[in-house]
Amino acid sequence: MSRTYITVAIPYVNARPHVGYALELVQADVLARHLRARGDEVRFLGGTDDHALKNVLGAEAAGLAPQEFVDRNAAAFEALRGVLDISFDDFIRTSRDPRHPPGVERLWRACAARGDFYRQWYEGEYCVGCEQFYAPADLADGLCPEHHTPTETVAEENWFFRLSRYRDAIVDAIERGELAIVPDGYRNEVLAFLAGGLDDISVSRSNARARGWGIPVPDDPTQRIYVWWDALGNYITALDYGTDAARFDEWWRGADDRVHVIGKGILRFHAVYWPAILLSAGEPLPTKILVHPYLTAGGEKLSKSRGATADPADVVADVGTDALRWWFTRDVPRAADADFSVERVIARADEDLAHGVGNLVHRVTTMVHRLADGIAPPSRTVDHDDTTRAEFDASIRAYDYRRAVAAVRSEVDAANRAVEESRPWTLPRGSVALAAALGELLARARLVVELLDPIVPGVACRAAAALTPDAAGRLPSPTPLVPLLQGA
Numbered sequence: 001m002s003r004t005y006i007t008v009a010i011p012y013v014n015a016r017p018h019v020g021y022a023l024e025l026v027q028a029d030v031l032a033r034h035l036r037a038r039g040d041e042v043r044f045l046g047g048t049d050d051h052a053l054k055n056v057l058g059a060e061a062a063g064l065a066p067q068e069f070v071d072r073n074a075a076a077f078e079a080l081r082g083v084l085d086i087s088f089d090d091f092i093r094t095s096r097d098p099r100h101p102p103g104v105e106r107l108w109r110a111c112a113a114r115g116d117f118y119r120q121w122y123e124g125e126y127c128v129g130c131e132q133f134y135a136p137a138d139l140a141d142g143l144c145p146e147h148h149t150p151t152e153t154v155a156e157e158n159w160f161f162r163l164s165r166y167r168d169a170i171v172d173a174i175e176r177g178e179l180a181i182v183p184d185g186y187r188n189e190v191l192a193f194l195a196g197g198l199d200d201i202s203v204s205r206s207n208a209r210a211r212g213w214g215i216p217v218p219d220d221p222t223q224r225i226y227v228w229w230d231a232l233g234n235y236i237t238a239l240d241y242g243t244d245a246a247r248f249d250e251w252w253r254g255a256d257d258r259v260h261v262i263g264k265g266i267l268r269f270h271a272v273y274w275p276a277i278l279l280s281a282g283e284p285l286p287t288k289i290l291v292h293p294y295l296t297a298g299g300e301k302l303s304k305s306r307g308a309t310a311d312p313a314d315v316v317a318d319v320g321t322d323a324l325r326w327w328f329t330r331d332v333p334r335a336a337d338a339d340f341s342v343e344r345v346i347a348r349a350d351e352d353l354a355h356g357v358g359n360l361v362h363r364v365t366t367m368v369h370r371l372a373d374g375i376a377p378p379s380r381t382v383d384h385d386d387t388t389r390a391e392f393d394a395s396i397r398a399y400d401y402r403r404a405v406a407a408v409r410s411e412v413d414a415a416n417r418a419v420e421e422s423r424p425w426t427l428p429r430g431s432v433a434l435a436a437a438l439g440e441l442l443a444r445a446r447l448v449v450e451l452l453d454p455i456v457p458g459v460a461c462r463a464a465a466a467l468t469p470d471a472a473g474r475l476p477s478p479t480p481l482v483p484l485l486q487g488a
């Protein structure tokens with residue numbers, strides 16, 4: 001049995017969530033649910049990044065105090081847990097959680113004790129949307145390459161972190177596979193970035209520019225800690241790093257896998273800055289960084305700050321949680337952006353969940369009722385079950401969800417073919433042959449349901465109930481499992 005700690009990025013809460021963030025939550029949740037079902041120990045963390053400068057600017061625009069503003073928006077992010085059926089074990093809000101400030105402060109002091117900070121006057125181009133400085137060469141026609149908006153020239157004295165000191169150690173960790181970055185294209189991107197050398201980074205800002213929001217720099221009340229330092233720290237402050245409690249030993253130092261699920265836009269922060277901070281503090285690195293692409297709508301990036309948004313709560317109100325979870329898992333490629341539309345989600349749900357899985361379960365349970373008075377014969381193990389399970393397991397662990405879904409879909413097809421081949425309705429009532437045929441079909445349907453469980457837990461739960469006999473050995477009366485969405 002292994003122990004896995006899984007996190008998602010904590011989003012800044014300057015607006016309501018969009019469906020691109022829902023993708024990340026669902027992908028991480030599928031992994032967490034799958035590993036738990038396989039008997040692993042799992043701890044799964046979510047949260048919100050409350051200290052971003054963007055939040056302060058959003059609050060100013062809304063005429064609210066920062067705390068009131070972030071509380072209001074963070075509630076919509078936290079509610080996604082229910083909306084999307086996310087199995088978080090813990091949720092941290094950086095401005096509200098008493099575990100967070102002492103943990104960030106401890107992390108800072110650990111790096112300070114290494115001699116990794118110095119003060120320096122700095123002038124550079126800053127994108128508030130990204131919360132980062134850009135070198136002139138990284139700008140796209142003078143604009144932020146991520147947001148396509150003008151940057152702001154910032155000049156002030158800051159604390160700098162000796163990022164450059166950790167370049168070789170990070171390259172080593174990535175090349176030796178101790179820090180896996182998946183898929184490979186993103187690993188190569190990080191290695192190429194590191195090959196160009198690393199500059200030290202500014203990790204604080206003046207109180208004036210921070211508007212007094214965020215965590216003060218220990219022993220320097222004139223500065224606030226850079227929001228990315230603060231936000232990345234959540235992965236360990238939520239494990240009581242600040243008080244060095246047993247949970248940190250158990251779930252960070254003692255985990256077999258420390259997995260961060262993130263979007264491609266914040267790869268550098270997780271694959272370079274965060275490992276450097278941990279190396280400086282003398283703590284273990286993450287073992288895996290799983291990187292997902294972006295969703296687009298009509299080819300445009302979905303983004304809170306760029307207008308093209310789809311609120312996951314609205315989408316789920318239309319199509320249901322499982323339809324959205326299914327589309328994310330089935331159709332979003334590993335490394336290329338996917339174009340989101342409610343129509344696509346509906347088409348896939350109808351094709352695979354209603355017609356594929358729903359019909360299979362309905363068909364099998366109906367036959368048990370018509371041909372065997374509803375009494376479920378003993379489930380018969382099908383030879384290739386373990387091969388299918390192994391393929392599914394390997395695909396999920398490799399963060400290749402489309403391959404995992406392909407294994408489920410071929411299992412649905414195989415079960416439907418088995419119905420046609422065994423033709424149970426032609427077999428004599430009460431015969432051993434009929435019991436064997438129905439037993440095999442039940443086993444096949446149950447395998448499909450088992451595999452579906454981490455992906456579409458609602459559908460899987462209803463299907464499992466439909467396939468579970470009561471104390472008298474009788475299956476529930478067949479009812480349609482997954483309603484069609486088209487035209488609903």
Ligand SMILES: [Zn+2]
Pocket residue numbers: 127128129130131144145146147148
């Ligand atoms: Zn930007």
